[in-house]
């Protein structure tokens with residue numbers, strides 16, 4: 001048992017990184033199966049890709065939803 005040797009080391013200048021959601025990326029690419037697959041669902045309002053949900057497609061820009 002050492003006495004008084006448990007000084008806390010505080011690293012200065014390092015704040016915990018904020019989590020930035022990468023939703024834009026995974027809405028464009030389907031990463032299932034280890035390979036990047038481009039989704040080819042296009043929003044009728046002119047946005048490029050829509051998010052693939054279990055039972056529907058959703059545009060991340062305008063919120064357009066299309067049932068499968």
Ligand SMILES: [Zn+2]
Nearest residue numbers: 043047059062
């Ligand atoms: Zn859209």
